[in-house]
Amino acid sequence: MRAGELLGRTAYDLHGRRLGRVVDLVVRGGPDGRLRLTDLVVARHWYGGMSGRLIGPERHPSGPWLIRGVARLLSRGSRQVPADLVRLVPPVPGFPFGEPGGGPG
Structure with a gap:
């Protein structure tokens, strides 16, 4: 499974x-060192993904106040949801945890 899917x-x-x-x-690393998809970030509005969530005040408290304020404003409608509590439309085969025994991607 690829992120683009x-x-x-x-x-x-x-x-x-x-x-x-x-x-x-x-994604987070498991005990075996492999990465595993744990959560999805979903946004209610098209501009919710523009903030990148990494420049927001909860992730990066330093930096210019204007950038922090804009990031907070844009990410208001976005939230992080556990992958196993989400259903995607159209469906993605193997979501949320990939196909058993399958290789990467």
Whole structure:
């Protein structure tokens, strides 16, 4: 599975409520050293993904106040959701945890 297959998809919760569009992915290293998709960042509005969430005050508290303020404003509608609590439309085979025994990508 590639990131490009997930980005831009519409995300719904397990009850069918629309969460927004996938704008970013969160991966973490497992005990075996392999990366694993754990969370998706979804945004309700098209501009929610523009902030990058890395320049926001919660991730990077230093820097010019104007950039921090704009990042906070743009990322208001975005949130991080555990991948196993999300259903994507159109569906992606192997989402959220990849296919058993499959190679990378």
